[in-house]
Amino acid sequence: MLKISVPASSANLGPGFDVLALSFKLYNIFTFEKNDKLEIISDFEEYNNENNLVYKTMKQVFEEFGKTPSPLKINVGSDIPLSRGLGSSATCILAGVIAANYYLGNKMTNYDIYKKAIEIEGHCDNITSQFYGGLSMSLKENGEVYYKKMNVPKGMKCTALIPDFTLETKIAREVLPKEVTMQDAVFNLSHCLLMLNALENSNFKDLKLFFKDKLHQDYRAPLVNNFHEIVNKAYELGAYASFLSGAGPTIMVFRDENDKEFNDKIRLYLDTLKDKWTIVDLEIDNDGTIIEVI
Ligand code: HSE
Numbered sequence: 001m002l003k004i005s006v007p008a009s010s011a012n013l014g015p016g017f018d019v020l021a022l023s024f025k026l027y028n029i030f031t032f033e034k035n036d037k038l039e040i041i042s043d044f045e046e047y048n049n050e051n052n053l054v055y056k057t058m059k060q061v062f063e064e065f066g067k068t069p070s071p072l073k074i075n076v077g078s079d080i081p082l083s084r085g086l087g088s089s090a091t092c093i094l095a096g097v098i099a100a101n102y103y104l105g106n107k108m109t110n111y112d113i114y115k116k117a118i119e120i121e122g123h124c125d126n127i128t129s130q131f132y133g134g135l136s137m138s139l140k141e142n143g144e145v146y147y148k149k150m151n152v153p154k155g156m157k158c159t160a161l162i163p164d165f166t167l168e169t170k171i172a173r174e175v176l177p178k179e180v181t182m183q184d185a186v187f188n189l190s191h192c193l194l195m196l197n198a199l200e201n202s203n204f205k206d207l208k209l210f211f212k213d214k215l216h217q218d219y220r221a222p223l224v225n226n227f228h229e230i231v232n233k234a235y236e237l238g239a240y241a242s243f244l245s246g247a248g249p250t251i252m253v254f255r256d257e258n259d260k261e262f263n264d265k266i267r268l269y270l271d272t273l274k275d276k277w278t279i280v281d282l283e284i285d286n287d288g289t290i291i292e293v294i
Helices: 053-064 088-103 110-121 125-132 169-174 182-200 204-210 217-223 227-236 262-270
Strands: 002-011 020-034 039-041 072-078 135-141 144-150 156-163 241-244 251-256 277-282 290-293
Touching: 002 088, 002 125, 020 088, 020 125, 020 277, 053 072, 053 088, 053 110, 072 088, 088 110, 088 125, 088 290, 110 125, 110 144, 125 135, 125 144, 144 182, 156 262, 169 217, 182 204, 204 251, 217 227, 217 241, 227 241, 227 251, 227 262, 251 262, 262 277
Parallel strands: 039 072
Antiparallel strands: 002 020, 002 290, 020 072, 020 135, 135 144, 156 251, 156 277, 241 251
């Protein structure tokens, strides 16, 4: 049996649109076994068929090698909530490429797998952090992908505020402008660099200033009920940083790991809103995807 564990990730990290991501110890676990027919088992009935993203990805990679996959039993254990900005679909694509490579006889290098998953997913941020773990930055140019892993900051807690409504990445990208001003580009560039420097040095007091963004958050805010109010409330309660996780709608909070009251206080506030928000403390994952043949 092939078992692939892929961590959740939060992409963008404020001004790092499409570039940065951080992975967490919250996993989608995929198992693959030879079977007499295609059988897909997951918590989502609508995906237990050929339209499953894991299977579709596998099939695509097989086709690129001129082959079709043999029947398999695929089990998807999903702890990562779907369409919430925590990289769930990227985990399916990564698992699909890894499984295809395994059943094709390991013809791809790790870099080939990584690059193929990015080609299928479209953006490098989530895939990079999920594959290699930790805090990552990445770029695509001329068909190649380049990435670096940074030291994960010590001394802060990551808390995800996850609403009961979903937001499709496709919709969250459609609201973005096709072009931005030079002023906004420079704003993000400068904030992103200083934010990374502050994170790397655990200089948490400056994060609020450096986490500002002009490329995606404000455009997406109308798609996330109470986005600005929640972000402001988190800051009022002492958060180091509070921002849209990936394309949303989850709001991520970086905060003092010794603050034992933050979650109770934000809970009281979130309970006054019309949607239901779940508060989840997440530990940073530094290992990335784990592949086991059992
Ligand atoms: N960087 C991507 C976005 C993450 O914000 O749209 C979701 O794939």
